[in-house]
Amino acid sequence: MTIKVGDRIPSVKVVEATASGPSPITTDDLFKGKKVALFGVPGAFTPTCSAKHLPGFLQNAAALKAKGVDEIVCLAMNDAFVMGAWGADQDAMGKVRMVGDGDGNFTQAVGLELDLTGKGLGKRCKRFSMVVDNGVVKALNVDEGGFEKTSAETMLGQI
Amino acid sequence: MTIAVGQRIPSQTVRVLNEGGTEEVSTDSLFKGKVVMFAVPGAFTPTCTNQHLPGYVKHADDFKKKGVDSIICLAVNDDRVLNAWAKQVGVNGKVRLLADGNADLTKAMGLDIDLRAGGLGTRSKRYAMIVENGVVKALQIEEAPRNCS
Numbered sequence: 001m002t003i004k005v006g007d008r009i010p011s012v013k014v015v016e017a018t019a020s021g022p023s024p025i026t027t028d029d030l031f032k033g034k035k036v037a038l039f040g041v042p043g044a045f046t047p048t049c050s051a052k053h054l055p056g057f058l059q060n061a062a063a064l065k066a067k068g069v070d071e072i073v074c075l076a077m078n079d080a081f082v083m084g085a086w087g088a089d090q091d092a093m094g095k096v097r098m099v100g101d102g103d104g105n106f107t108q109a110v111g112l113e114l115d116l117t118g119k120g121l122g123k124r125c126k127r128f129s130m131v132v133d134n135g136v137v138k139a140l141n142v143d144e145g146g147f148e149k150t151s152a153e154t155m156l157g158q159i
Numbered sequence: 160m161t162i163a164v165g166q167r168i169p170s171q172t173v174r175v176l177n178e179g180g181t182e183e184v185s186t187d188s189l190f191k192g193k194v195v196m197f198a199v200p201g202a203f204t205p206t207c208t209n210q211h212l213p214g215y216v217k218h219a220d221d222f223k224k225k226g227v228d229s230i231i232c233l234a235v236n237d238d239r240v241l242n243a244w245a246k247q248v249g250v251n252g253k254v255r256l257l258a259d260g261n262a263d264l265t266k267a268m269g270l271d272i273d274l275r276a277g278g279l280g281t282r283s284k285r286y287a288m289i290v291e292n293g294v295v296k297a298l299q300i301e302e303a304p305r306n307c308s
Contacts, residue, residue, distance in 0.1 A: 008265075013278075014228050014278070015277075015278035017207060022277075022278065024278070037226055043237055043239060043240070044239070044240060044243075045239040045240050045242070045243045046237075046239050047239075077280075078240065078246055079201055079277075079278055079279040079280075081201055081202070081203040081204045081205075082201070082202060082203050082236070082240050083201075085203040085204070085243065085244070085247070086243070099276055101278075102275075102277075102278040102279045103275045103278055103279075103280050104280065106295075115188065117261045119259045119260075120174045120238060120259075120260035120261060121237040121261075122235075122237075122260050122261045122262065122280075
């Protein structure tokens with residue numbers, strides 16, 4: 001079942017790509033006591049994610065923070081090594097927290113799985129965005145194709 | 160059950176990176192002639208990036224001199240990730256990258272490893288094999304993913 005507005009983010013373990021390498025973190029710690037702009041992408045280094053989605057959040061980082069967002073988090077069902085390499089490639093480190101959901105713990109718990117086995121990507125997450133305030137979902141957008149509903153620009157209008 | 164010396168590589172369609180992009184090829188055509196295939200648990204992971212793949216890139220010409228037709232590096236990553244990794248390492252076409260993103264071939268050979276504790280999901284064990292016309296002639300498996308000897 002897909003998570004909805006008003007629900008609390010389930011407590012699961014993910015792995016963040018940090019400057020000193022992968023670092024396990026719980027969603028409790030990730031979302032506690034702050035307003036987070038979270039977006040999920042089907043895959044690091046894939047065309048839409050690299051060319052538009054993540055860059056959009058980087059470009060709008062200051063505008064999101066001006067609207068009270070404390071942190072921006074990018075999540076994908078890649079491991080934290082890949083997320084770190086992608087974050088470095090996109091010059092996102094230090095601006096957007098890059099979180100690897102390599103086991104799908106988060107993706108399955110919020111019901112946003114996407115089967116990309118046909119494309120050789122295995123199980124991934126749908127393209128989504130969420131505004132999460134102190135662990136509670138305040139806005140949720142899911143794109144089934146394209147990235148318009150889940151863009152940084154759309155989120156700016158929701159907070 | 161893990162594949163053994165004397166056994167044939169399972170027939171499958173796999174994704175291989177070429178300079179022009181990703182190509183879907185059958186394992187039957189990929190393993191024609193003498194092929195060295197090695198596998199890594201993950202692109203961009205420390206041992207793989209710093210030692211394993213660069214070692215094969217460096218010695219690619221030596222392998223060719225010994226009659227090896229192609230060198231293949233398999234990982235349970237998608238082709239986009241492997242493409243980015245190949246560029247970073249500087250593979251320059253010396254090693255062909257096989258993106259086993261669904262772990263289909265890895266599982267069919269019984270070489271999968273559960274790395275969920277590290278947040279990597281199902282991956283491939285680190286191994287190296289010599290394959291001649293589709294038949295495994297030698298196989299070395301590292302039981303600890305971090306080792307590379």
